[in-house]
Amino acid sequence: MVKNMGLNWRLWSLHKHNHLLVKAAVSILLMGLAFRLLFVHSTVPETPFVEKPVIPNPPVSEDVPEIRDPIPEEVVAEKCDLFTGDWIPNPSGPVYTNESCQLIETHQNCMKNGRPDSAYLYWRWSPRDCELPQFDAYRFLELMRNKAWALIGDSITRNHVQSLLCILSKVEQPDHVYHDKGYKSRRWVFPSYNFTISVLWSPFLVQAAIFEDMNGVSTSEAELHLDQLDKKWVDQYQNLNYMIISTGKWFLKDTIYYENGTVVGCHSCSNKNLTKLGFKFAYQKALSFVFNFIVTSKHKGMILFRTATPDHFESGEWFSGGVCPKTAPVKEGEIEFKDLHGILRNIELEEFAKAEKKAQENGVNLKLLDVSKISLLRPDGHPGPYRFFHPFANDKNATVQNDCLHWCLPGPIDSWNDVIMEMVVNG
Numbered sequence: 001m002v003k004n005m006g007l008n009w010r011l012w013s014l015h016k017h018n019h020l021l022v023k024a025a026v027s028i029l030l031m032g033l034a035f036r037l038l039f040v041h042s043t044v045p046e047t048p049f050v051e052k053p054v055i056p057n058p059p060v061s062e063d064v065p066e067i068r069d070p071i072p073e074e075v076v077a078e079k080c081d082l083f084t085g086d087w088i089p090n091p092s093g094p095v096y097t098n099e100s101c102q103l104i105e106t107h108q109n110c111m112k113n114g115r116p117d118s119a120y121l122y123w124r125w126s127p128r129d130c131e132l133p134q135f136d137a138y139r140f141l142e143l144m145r146n147k148a149w150a151l152i153g154d155s156i157t158r159n160h161v162q163s164l165l166c167i168l169s170k171v172e173q174p175d176h177v178y179h180d181k182g183y184k185s186r187r188w189v190f191p192s193y194n195f196t197i198s199v200l201w202s203p204f205l206v207q208a209a210i211f212e213d214m215n216g217v218s219t220s221e222a223e224l225h226l227d228q229l230d231k232k233w234v235d236q237y238q239n240l241n242y243m244i245i246s247t248g249k250w251f252l253k254d255t256i257y258y259e260n261g262t263v264v265g266c267h268s269c270s271n272k273n274l275t276k277l278g279f280k281f282a283y284q285k286a287l288s289f290v291f292n293f294i295v296t297s298k299h300k301g302m303i304l305f306r307t308a309t310p311d312h313f314e315s316g317e318w319f320s321g322g323v324c325p326k327t328a329p330v331k332e333g334e335i336e337f338k339d340l341h342g343i344l345r346n347i348e349l350e351e352f353a354k355a356e357k358k359a360q361e362n363g364v365n366l367k368l369l370d371v372s373k374i375s376l377l378r379p380d381g382h383p384g385p386y387r388f389f390h391p392f393a394n395d396k397n398a399t400v401q402n403d404c405l406h407w408c409l410p411g412p413i414d415s416w417n418d419v420i421m422e423m424v425v426n427g
């Protein structure tokens, strides 16, 4: 059998709980596929990309107004918790569509893939104590003239960069100026503004050797150096004016940990005679190391640490038939973080709190972009089966691998940009 992969501690716990062996075996077979789904998302776009594609101005669909009524800035309270609030109806809907934006990856293009309901498009995030103006793409681009941004992290970060680019592309189409071999790290420039946005693939933020093929099937545990930063982002760090940094779920994979170049232990490596240190240990250590670098870096720009986002698999997990059939947001208190996410989240908040103090002392502008709770309330925002093109076209009872981790575009994470704009403008 294929030796996979990331989350087989879950399988192990299936055994432990005496689930049917058959179920476990099926799960293992599914994992290769599922892994690709959740963590690899192979990124080579289906249309070949030239370095500077000439994209015609897309048609704007008539039923989608350009912008919502702006909310006067004075309404925004001085100190407002942007991360506690509710999703409220937004009759005008998203500012872009699958027609107006060419940059949506197929697995997140729920409209194109035939998702039948559309109510999930008509909500916006509203903090409880203040009005949050809608992202203003014109104003944003003006503010960002000659500036460079990078969004750094895993596939959720790639999901996010598409959202931001789609919103901005209503004003100007960006030129695609760089991609790495696997289209995981990419860069775009908005030519009239000399504004650069990069997405940098660095799922662990620390240096990692990952042994996975294009299908997400791994031949060996990841090797993680908990005391070395990933050059992918660190090499560009001082040239960036704004950064959104995040990590999370990759720490749950089978991993061997190194410090000082020496193996110190591992997580989920039952066949190795190594100290079982666990992902908590590694997450804490890695985040602490990343934050320490940031707060002592004398960086003059703005750095947002984005918290990890929850999945919404129900009736199973990602490898065992989990689905996310909800079609509307839920209210605070009606849903809790899953245990595993809670663990990641607590470490993030603890390490951030320590770092924030030092950042202030050192004059580094480090802010928490705490989208976890905002996202938790949107179980309706995932592709589910519609990560595939018309999955039920031939068989309405087809069994389809669901994606309840990434987000439909347009979709809930568009609202992250409202929050970010507020932090950038008033931060």
Ligand SMILES: *[C@@H]1O[C@H](CO)[C@@H](O)[C@H](O)[C@H]1NC(C)=O
Pocket: 098, 099, 111, 112
């Ligand atoms: C956009 O989505 C609609 C369904 O909402 C579909 O009919 C159309 O073909 C899609 N267009 C593109 C360019 O993906």
Ligand SMILES: *[C@@H]1O[C@H](CO)[C@@H](O)[C@H](O)[C@H]1NC(C)=O
Pocket: 146, 147, 148, 194, 196
């Ligand atoms: C464009 O922006 C970069 C910084 O992102 C700056 O170094 C460069 O000088 C700018 N170019 C022009 C023509 O202003």
Ligand SMILES: *[C@@H]1O[C@H](CO)[C@@H](O)[C@H](O)[C@H]1NC(C)=O
Pocket: 259, 260, 262, 264
């Ligand atoms: C790594 O090296 C430093 C100093 O060289 C030492 O203080 C530290 O204990 C070492 N850590 C491990 C895990 O060996």
Ligand SMILES: *[C@@H]1O[C@H](CO)[C@@H](O)[C@H](O)[C@H]1NC(C)=O
Pocket: 273
């Ligand atoms: C596992 O490691 C321990 C301590 O380092 C050692 O005593 C033991 O012989 C090792 N077992 C195997 C199977 O290598």
Ligand SMILES: *[C@@H]1O[C@H](CO)[C@@H](O)[C@H](O)[C@H]1NC(C)=O
Pocket: 395, 396, 397
């Ligand atoms: C789908 O399932 C329903 C009942 O669950 C059944 O009546 C129907 O025949 C099935 N359709 C196909 C195409 O298999």
